Amino acid sequence: QQQVKQSPQSLIVQKGGISIINCAYENTAFDYFPWYQQFPGKGPALLIAIRPDVSEKKEGRFTISFNKSAKQFSLHIMDSQPGDSATYFCAAGEFGNEKLTFGTGTRLTIIP
């Protein structure tokens, strides 16, 4: 049972372009939505996170857009750089539950 569906599986974007990764969830009790970034040979690291009381959160070139009614959220990377090439995981969690549910991951490649 996949509670958090992530797409696309892989993405190639030109340097300077906008990278967009989408996630959809089913459990309406989810109220915490983080994105993790993983470089080869490393563990994932928290990139940015949002709670459903806001529709957008921006940190530098990274923005989360959140649509509560559609049960969807997305990561936008503006002015994508080769150093952004990594695997990105969305996740969802529920207050009072110590566990996060992760999406299947998106391998992002930024080409010059």
Added chain:
Amino acid sequence: DAGITQSPRHKVTETGTPVTLRCHQTENHRYMYWYRQDPGHGLRLIHYSYGVKDTDKGEVSDGYSVSRSKTEDFLLTLESATSSQTSVYFCAISDGGAQSTNEKLFFGSGTQLSVL
């Protein structure tokens, strides 16, 4: 990696043998987690711990057991390894659980396990 050490980093073993992976933290965080990462499946929770001797199952716990006798150590044991358990295993820690206000998971660098 936030004071998290996983050992071994690589392991090759044979089907049917027991295997133990170790996660050691120096952050004194309460929560510890074991995830496995597989292509097409992302990160899936195997087991987690919310304190010494307090553990619970995740979504893919069959075939795995865990123990936490000290705050800093969380062991994952495959009682009888199978080829389907070939994966990359990540340990993670957090201070307040997955849902506290300032919470985030810190991951170790992973253990690549191959079961032949």
